[in-house]
Amino acid sequence: MQQGHNPLAGGTANGAQASTLSYFRWSFIVTAVGLALGAYLGWISTGTVGGTLSVFFICAVLAVLEISLSFDNAIVNANKLKDMTPEWQHRFLTWGIVIAVFGMRIVFPLLIVVIAANIGPWEAMVLAASQPDEYSRIMHDAHLPIAAFGGTFLMMVGLSFFFDHEKDVHWVRWLEDKMQRYATIRGIEVAIVLVTVLIFSRFLGDVESEVFFRSAIWGLLTFLLVEVLGGLLDSTQQQTLQAGAKGGLGAFLYLEVLDASFSFDGVIGAFALTHNLFVIAIGLGIGAMYVRSMTIMLVERGTLAEYRFLEHGAFYAIIALSIIMFIQPLMHIPEVITGLGGATLIGISLWSSIRWNRKRVAAES
Template sequence: MFKYFRGSLLFTALCLVLGAILGWTITHDVAGTLGILWIVLVLGVLEVSLSFDNAVVNATVLRDMDPVWRRRFLSWGIIIAVFGMRILFPLVIVAIAAQVGPIEALKLAATDPVTYERIITGAHVGISGFGGAFLAMVGLTFFLDEEKDLHWIGVIERPFSSLSRISGLAIGIVLLALYGISRMIAPEEAMTFITAGIFGLVAYIAVQAIGALLEQGEGDEDAGHAGGQAVAVAAAKSGLAAFLYLEVLDASFSFDGVIGAFALSNNLFIIALGLGIGAMFVRSMTVMLVDRGTLSEYRFLEHGAFYAIIALATIMLLSVRFEIPETVTGLIGAGLIGLAFVASLRSKGDDDDDAVAPTGERLNIS
């Protein structure tokens, strides 16, 4: 276990040292420095709790991914996740919203964190629309799959599986959700929300299209794969599309965490340290899940992750109208995955019982 998390623990130690230096620079006080270190740790734990389902979904793609592109995602991807989404992305939002250059946005983050926070949180409607729509498509595509024969909650999943024959149903559901929620908010925000949501849909379709184009020359060797995860399978086989799919997916998961982090601190660098720790642990969990074949061993873990994605997408979309604490979001995701894990353990126990003959001798089921 330690070998998977060694790098994350070392990175955490580095971030805590940097946090201590930053805290002393800001407060010149031991108590203030310890307070900042506590915020860094809390942000790291919060990011892990919000993104565990991200690790599971990443693992579903990485297990079929070309080894070269898998290494690239686990190296380049984590750099993009830590520095791109946790530092550059907020700066880009501030630069666009305040109509200033990136250097001015960085200066604003360093010298006027209150204004910086106001600009970032002001972009919450658009961010929630984009991220919520993209994640909703990811979750719905998993369940709207007529070839999906393994169900965790059959009373829900079987009807959805049969509805997969209706072309464009997932897009229709997301568009109706965007329209319905837009009616709950001010007209000037509604247009931003719907526009961002449409771009989230387009981003999902674009990644799927890239995967399909790159797969076009590879024949029909993957025809037997589940249709509902066609984008994930196509991306996993094409390498580049897999990388793009996982990066957009990680970005969508990160939106909520980046915005929610301002509830604890309005300092860009403190937030980056805390969320960076979380991102590293998510990477370590992803590697462990792939190496150990955990998803195959615990058959319903993947289902729990996609239920958590649907829940997160719903919360992101509704957050433009209702204030939902980050802890609630994290607990819902962790709870769903925990229940799926328990169900997987019970299923394994049933399989083991079935493999034993009435006399007590184990049957040969190879």
């Protein structure tokens, strides 16, 4: 990772602005290439200017959707990355983004259809290209287990941040004080998640309830297994260089599963705009690049340390997203509400951080 991008080191506002824009250079390049590919895809599939502009617009909207849904993803990524070695930071920001773009935006939807329709990967690709409506139907039918799995994993991520007895910075003090106090109770996060899953499963039919609960258990087990793996690898991190690399691997796996959970909602929601898998991959792939750029900027600038409540807003947004994913099988919640809700929580936490900084400066002066 490059060093020297310090927003406090510049002098003028223009210099700071140029420094900020430099983080998004590759995102702008990918945006131009992606939108050009979208326009080309619209032309070869429709042969009309109107169809070309329509596909171009959908790609742009999907990119904005992915960005709005992923503010909290970037903040949580930065929170984990700041404790990783530079080598593993670089690996996540290069190979990790490849997995995020191609794995979650292309391979993952194909695998869902492969499993749900019991067909081969090539047949699934052909189905996506030749019968997009049928492909979309299969994806929507698989939404229930995806929502249960992703919602459970994300809720564990959010609660684990607040139920931490070593946590010494509180934003919503009356609530976070209590959560820290009860953090020493073993398995309290697991208990809360299981109770939440049981409550939501009661509102579903017998068959749907069984699928929902089973998928939620897999989401819980995935979180616990990743935590155990990371703990086992990190426990020997200081002993040898090889062990240190393995510790980075544990955090890398955690971030990949986390990104997958964040991506579920965006991938499923994208089918509300288009049934074309390739258009979805282009739009969401553009958005994923901005998440990468925001993550790099947050890590290199030390933004999380400068704005002390920013992480809190992100983790509250994660918990809210997990609840929305649990509600989705019962009623449809537009993705714009999901994105705006998360962005609002992060914006309020940023505003609170700025107020706290101003009060501290005033007190010191």
